[in-house]
Amino acid sequence: MHNVIDSDSEDELPPGWEEKSTEDGNVYFINTCNRKIQWTHPRTGKKKVIPKDLPFGWSKGVDESGKTVYENKETGNKTYIDPRLAFAKEEKMHTNDFRQRFDSSSTAFQVLHGVDLSGKYALITGCNAGIGYETAKSLARHGCNVLLANRNMEATQEAIKQIIEETNASEDNLKSIHLDLTSLQSVRKCALSVKALFSDHLDMLILNAGIFGHAYEETADKIDKTLQVNHLSHMYLAILLEPLLKKKSRVIFVSSESHRMANLKNVFVKQNLSSPKEWFSSMIAYNNSKLYNVITARVLGEEWKSKGIAVNSLHPGNMVSTNLCKSWWFYNLLFFVVRPFTKSLQQAAATTVYVATAVELEGVTGLYFNNCFYCQESTVAGDKDISNEVISISLKMIRDRMGADDIQPYLDKFCTKS
Known part of the structure; x- marks a missing residue:
């Protein structure tokens, strides 16, 4: 199994934190040290939601043990991590409330x-x-x-x-x-x-x-x-x-x-x-x-x-x-x-x-x-x-x-x- 390709669309989590999502698309954050859960990003303080559909080129299936698995059809890489998390969107305070995800070197x-x-x-x-x-x-x-x-x-x-x-x-x-x-x-x-x-x-x-x-x-x-x-x-x-x-x-x-x-x-x-x-x-x-x-x-x-x-x-x-x-x-x-x-x-x-x-x-x-x-x-x-x-x-x-x-x-x- 491989992890999802890193995306510069996300802020890095502090050490000891994990990011997961609910079935209805809300993102939550787990502190692995004390197992506490919160709905806001530990650094930005903002809530996030994931897209309804899987990213382009990904499919969803089930492995031999019955666990949900995701596959990148182009590379063949598989992961248990929902790839939609790489494209989670912050809730906006106003229309122009967005941060820079890419720069002059991005393609x-x-x-x-x-x-x-x-x-x-x-x-x-x-x-x-x-x-x-x-x-x-x-x-x-x-x-x-x-x-x-x-x-x-x-x-x-x-x-x-x-x-x-x-x-x-x-x-x-x-x-x-x-x-x-x-x-x-x-x-x-x-x-x-x-x-x-x-x-x-x-x-x-x-x-x-x-x-x-x-x-x-x-x-x-x-x-x-x-x-x-x-x-x-x-x-x-x-x-x-x-x-x-x-x-x-x-x-x-x-x-x-x-x-x-x-x-x-x-x-x-x-x-x-x-x-x-x-x-x-x-x-x-x-x-x-x-x-x-x-x-x-x-x-x-x-x-x-x-x-x-x-x-x-x-x-x-x-x-x-x-x-x-x-x-x-x-x-x-x-x-x-x-x-x-x-x-x-x-x-x-x-x-x-x-x-x-x-x-x-x-x-x-x-x-x-x-x-x-x-x-x-x-x-x-x-x-x-x-x-x-x-x-x-x-x-x-x-x-x-x-x-x-x-x-x-x-x-x-x-x-x-x-």
Whole structure:
């Protein structure tokens, strides 16, 4: 027999203490020295409960002597200790009452250890490579139905094939859909197709796609490409898919610590969130778009809170080696040089996967996460007047190109002027 694999989701018990659970899922603690029993953790003083179902990959049986035994189907390890104890959840005093379980070195696979995502549905943008790919792979590995939304469908099919080979995920659980974030019309078409595929609900909407280092270039919608891909199209997609988001659904905007270096000078000119061409800087454009991600997540989080929909933003990691920097040789070289000192793609995907699945984040909304824990966003990101201006202009930019039908309730609330 083997013990359950240690999990960093639990505080260590003091020497001489044991942890057990009742049939109805309550955890109790035994002091083996005096055999006294208590319902609160001897160090944290908090009560805990275990999940109803066994962790992903575990089964329950009976040995020759009639004792209950648990088996990890992947490793063949057996234990008499209920593996659900490794995933016991503390009772919360308030919604944001949770402690850090993972850190910058954690991987997405570690975050998902024992988590069963069977029957869950996720849509991920920009996921045929890089962090998005690792996110899709990690979720699919644990039984999640993943819809990969990308522009390059050939690369997406190759990504699906690779995920199946690397994880033994079911082919039925992986689907692709075309999404070109440089076109608001494509965003609308994609949303209509998603509604047809997922007519019931969408558990996770992970807005991961992004571009970096692009010179000024206008899309077919006459919008700066960095602004549209990183912010405007994602915001539009989230609003369009809101009918599929139910209680406990989660929306994740993949932002960046670069949002702290945003510069909004000359941005609100002519009701356009991009700096005019004559003042354009690719770095500022990227930083600003990441600021808009944090703002949008906080505002939509507040807007959808009453419906039980959680919306959060996050930073995946500094200068992670992905295709993000391919647009400019200098950044490509810089990212190559620092690669040994940055997160791996699995580590970079950890915060996204954590925010999308962690049980302790149920009901947590409008926060900004880094290294699998929430942190304070920039002062500008928390400014309500600036936030209202960003949302208002964003909605007007969409309305001017796509009409008001899809976004009328948001126009009524956030846009006081036509």
